[in-house]
Amino acid sequence: MKVTGFVKKGEYFDSVSIMLIAKQVAAIKGVIDSSMVMGTEENKSVLKETGLFIPEFAEAGEMDLIAVMKTEDKTDMPALLKSIEGLLKPDNKSKEDNNFNPSSLEGAVESLEGANLAMISVAGRYAGDVAMKSLENGLNVMLFSDNVSVEKEIELKKYAKEKGLFVMGPDCGTAIINGVPLAFANVVNRGNIGIVGASGTGLQEVSCIVSNAGCGVSQGIGTGGRDVKKDVGGIMFLEGIKALIADKGTEVILLVSKPPADEVIEKIKIEVNETDKPVVSVFLGSSLELLKGSKIHACTTLEEAALFAAALSSKSPVSVVEELFVKQESVNSEIAYREAAKLTAGQKYLRGLYSGGTFCDETQLLCKGKLTDVHSNTPVGEAKKLKDKNKSEKNTIIDLGDDEFTMGKPHPMIDYTARCKRLIAEAEDPETAVILLDIVLGYGSNMDPMAEVIPVFKKIKEITAAKGTHIPIISCVTGTDQDPQNRAKVVNAMEAEGVIVMKSNAAAARLAILIVDYKGKYK
Amino acid sequence: MMEIMSFGNQIRSGEYKIHSTFRSAINFISGDKFVFVVNERIGPGPVNIVINGIVPESIDSLKVEESCLKFNNVEYGFESGRSYNSAIGISEYNHEVFVRNLRIVEETVFEKAPAKSLAFLVSDIWGQFGNTTIPLTSFAKGEFEELPLSPNRDCEENIGAFELECRRKIRMGAAQILFGELISGVKMIKGLGPGLTPSGDDFNSGLLIAMNVVERIEEMTSEHGIPAFAGMKGESAGMTDEILRFAQNDKETTRGILESVYEAARGKNLFTNAFLECAANGNVFYKFRELIRALQFTNVKEIINNTELVMTMGETSGADQLTGFLIGMKRFLK
Numbered sequence: 001m002k003v004t005g006f007v008k009k010g011e012y013f014d015s016v017s018i019m020l021i022a023k024q025v026a027a028i029k030g031v032i033d034s035s036m037v038m039g040t041e042e043n044k045s046v047l048k049e050t051g052l053f054i055p056e057f058a059e060a061g062e063m064d065l066i067a068v069m070k071t072e073d074k075t076d077m078p079a080l081l082k083s084i085e086g087l088l089k090p091d092n093k094s095k096e097d098n099n100f101n102p103s104s105l106e107g108a109v110e111s112l113e114g115a116n117l118a119m120i121s122v123a124g125r126y127a128g129d130v131a132m133k134s135l136e137n138g139l140n141v142m143l144f145s146d147n148v149s150v151e152k153e154i155e156l157k158k159y160a161k162e163k164g165l166f167v168m169g170p171d172c173g174t175a176i177i178n179g180v181p182l183a184f185a186n187v188v189n190r191g192n193i194g195i196v197g198a199s200g201t202g203l204q205e206v207s208c209i210v211s212n213a214g215c216g217v218s219q220g221i222g223t224g225g226r227d228v229k230k231d232v233g234g235i236m237f238l239e240g241i242k243a244l245i246a247d248k249g250t251e252v253i254l255l256v257s258k259p260p261a262d263e264v265i266e267k268i269k270i271e272v273n274e275t276d277k278p279v280v281s282v283f284l285g286s287s288l289e290l291l292k293g294s295k296i297h298a299c300t301t302l303e304e305a306a307l308f309a310a311a312l313s314s315k316s317p318v319s320v321v322e323e324l325f326v327k328q329e330s331v332n333s334e335i336a337y338r339e340a341a342k343l344t345a346g347q348k349y350l351r352g353l354y355s356g357g358t359f360c361d362e363t364q365l366l367c368k369g370k371l372t373d374v375h376s377n378t379p380v381g382e383a384k385k386l387k388d389k390n391k392s393e394k395n396t397i398i399d400l401g402d403d404e405f406t407m408g409k410p411h412p413m414i415d416y417t418a419r420c421k422r423l424i425a426e427a428e429d430p431e432t433a434v435i436l437l438d439i440v441l442g443y444g445s446n447m448d449p450m451a452e453v454i455p456v457f458k459k460i461k462e463i464t465a466a467k468g469t470h471i472p473i474i475s476c477v478t479g480t481d482q483d484p485q486n487r488a489k490v491v492n493a494m495e496a497e498g499v500i501v502m503k504s505n506a507a508a509a510r511l512a513i514l515i516v517d518y519k520g521k522y523k
Numbered sequence: 524m525m526e527i528m529s530f531g532n533q534i535r536s537g538e539y540k541i542h543s544t545f546r547s548a549i550n551f552i553s554g555d556k557f558v559f560v561v562n563e564r565i566g567p568g569p570v571n572i573v574i575n576g577i578v579p580e581s582i583d584s585l586k587v588e589e590s591c592l593k594f595n596n597v598e599y600g601f602e603s604g605r606s607y608n609s610a611i612g613i614s615e616y617n618h619e620v621f622v623r624n625l626r627i628v629e630e631t632v633f634e635k636a637p638a639k640s641l642a643f644l645v646s647d648i649w650g651q652f653g654n655t656t657i658p659l660t661s662f663a664k665g666e667f668e669e670l671p672l673s674p675n676r677d678c679e680e681n682i683g684a685f686e687l688e689c690r691r692k693i694r695m696g697a698a699q700i701l702f703g704e705l706i707s708g709v710k711m712i713k714g715l716g717p718g719l720t721p722s723g724d725d726f727n728s729g730l731l732i733a734m735n736v737v738e739r740i741e742e743m744t745s746e747h748g749i750p751a752f753a754g755m756k757g758e759s760a761g762m763t764d765e766i767l768r769f770a771q772n773d774k775e776t777t778r779g780i781l782e783s784v785y786e787a788a789r790g791k792n793l794f795t796n797a798f799l800e801c802a803a804n805g806n807v808f809y810k811f812r813e814l815i816r817a818l819q820f821t822n823v824k825e826i827i828n829n830t831e832l833v834m835t836m837g838e839t840s841g842a843d844q845l846t847g848f849l850i851g852m853k854r855f856l857k
Contacts, residue, residue, distance in 0.1 A: 040714030
């Protein structure tokens with residue numbers, strides 16, 4: 001093993017950049033150990049004690065950055081040092097620094113002629129005022145920030161409605177406007193299905209299923225989850241419907257949400273009566289009874305809604321979708337029987353590890369009537385609250401993107417660290433019968449998710465092989481082949497590791513539930 | 524038009540030149556005095572100038588005068604309402620409420636701090652506030668290394684030799700601070716660890732903030748005749764004199780010890796020194812000031828939110844500072 005490194009003088013990197021670069025260095029092939037630290041006497045002393053000191057470091061001052069690597073003997077040192085120097089280049093430190101950085105909203109509007117939408121991602125307490133300023137400047141708003149008070153949200157939305165503008169959010173993570181994916185969104189076909197979504201992951205899932213079915217999206221309008229609750233009263237959800245009714249490019253309207261307030265559902269029913277365009281909805285967890293007597297085709301899963309919209313979009317009979325589900329059920333049954341047969345007596349429970357909150361809800365709802373003792377950190381339906389979010393109990397479905405997991409950390413769609421650890425933990429639990437997860441692709445998400453999860457799938461195989469057991473891993477991959485990560489490539493990589501990849505979360509959840517169900521019944 | 528949202532009350536007049544530029548900040552220096560021009564995400568601080576929107580690269584000079592400041596020779600007036608008062612303030616003190624709130628901070632840090640931070644030092648095993656589970660005197664010198672790390676810190680397997688050794692030293696330093704050898708512990712911790720301001724330095728600045736908070740409480744309670752340190756003498760067997768003196772309502776001695784800690788913590792890293800100076804003088808960033816304010820009242824949600832906000836400072840700086848603060852409070856507030 002060799003130790004090498006260098007001292008960077010007169011250049012300063014904030015701690016976030018240092019940590020980020022250090023992580024990249026640690027991942028370079030051949031690097032066994034590495035550190036990037038300021039050249040304080042104390043740090044130099046520790047480097048000496050740990051065998052990571054080379055004479056060049058003696059000259060480093062307390063404001064200088066020391067980069068040190070312990071490598072395998074055969075490592076090409078000049079190439080390694082060159083690549084690390086590359087990581088430390090100011091251009092790499094902050095690529096956006098080369099772009100024009102307007103210092104005010106007015107400046108930003110002036111610098112981009114024709115801009116009509118402001119994407120706002122600032123601390124919650126400032127976000128409302130920035131949004132209002134944007135509306136006053138004639139801009140539609142996508143408010144990515146959360147922690148905006150409900151009073152402010154109502155004020156913004158009422159003002160926007162008066163001015164004929166949109167406020168998507170607060171806490172709106174996904175939109176597709178005129179074919180442009182905004183924030184966490186996918187590259188989908190353009191087409192004639194207009195979506196209004198009060199659920200970010202929900203909007204991603206339906207838009208991808210629509211696109212993968214060969215159809216396309218005219219607009220994907222996000223509203224933020226709170227819009228459809230009683231306080232806000234669906235102001236923007238209803239405006240979204242109106243916009244899609246008026247939009248010549250939209251022929252089918254698809255509505256996606258967690259349960260709206262009953263009074264909002266009533267308003268939606270009235271609103272859609274104004275159009276001849278077919279309307280499909282999925283209000284996860286809402287009673288279908290509430291939509292009886294309306295022209296809305298109500299569905300219970302995101303997949304079902306997306307496929308119905310796709311069938312309507314391509315003028316196919318909706319019976320095609322029903323046939324598809326019958327076929328899927330038969331295939332699922334075969335896979336489930338085969339997988340259940342491989343489980344040992346102690347393997348009894350489903351473990352769902354989600355990065356998408358809507359998927360976590362959808363799976364819990366699908367458990368109803370099939371599995372008992374379902375627990376979650378974000379329980380819906382009949383599920384019970386987990387006593388400790390870090391410890392699974394019987395059947396457990398977790399939203400790792402919930403605030404309690406993500407504070408101070410990147411979202412699990414970006415950083416897989418927490419989920420990878422939990423996957424291993426579940427694999428080590430002798431009661432785990434099935435592992436279920438989601439992989440969400442698209443802009444905003446991790447650009448190379450397979451680099452994160454494939455080693456974990458391999459590790460799980462090692463764990464189960466050592467115990468002489470088998471744990472089926474079932475996943476959905478939300479995305480398209482046009483996404484920067486390329487869905488087909490991701491699916492192939494996962495299947496090569498024995499993961500069963502389904503076309504939607506609902507399909508993956510149904511299969512996972514069926515395996516646990518069969519295991520209970522037939523063994 | 525660039526707008527000044529806030530300017531810190533510790534900013535000194537002078538002509539500043541650019542020291543360094545980060546994504547969300549331009550750092551200006553004059554002698555050993557810093558001024559940080561930052562965006563709203565970073566927020567107000569003792570020597571921060573907060574501007575709206577993105578910090579423009581085009582700023583290359585800063586002159587601070589009595590009544591205005593000039594960026595690139597363009598004058599911006601001080602509006603009094605936008606001055607940020609960074610001083611730690613204690614207006615209410617109820618010992619039980621304060622201690623309960625510190626436990627909430629401790630739990631929040633334990634749960635949510637970044638894995639690479641020093642939050643592994645935060646543990647019930649080292650004794651809760653007001654409810655020490657292990658007698659302090661039972662730890663003889665040399666046994667510090669045997670002190671258990673808090674469980675549930677999830678990065679142990681991923682850290683390299685350097686960080687492991689830093690952690691060992693910092694753990695020993697923290698133990699020394701807790702069990703009596705204050706200055707020696709501070710010196711052991713200083714300058715150690717990753718980060719532009721090494722983690723150990725952030726820890727020490729948190730310790731200084733804790734000492735200031737205790738000092739303010741002491742001032743406040745002695746004015747009102749409330750014995751904030753009741754029982755301190757009786758419980759203090761095994762502590763060194765310096766901590767005893769700190770706890771004995773002797774204002775001059777208290778300040779003197781605080782100054783000694785500050786001197787021991789200083790190094791040659793200019794950033795570190797700037798932050799330590801602010802902490803020693805009881806001047807803190809907005810996020811920390813709001814946490815200290817919340818500690819005096821009973822709104823649990825606000826305490827958790829503010830703790831989490833402090834942890835958004837830097838990669839691990841906020842969490843490291845909070846760890847030092849908690850260990851300082853654990854040591855000095857009885």
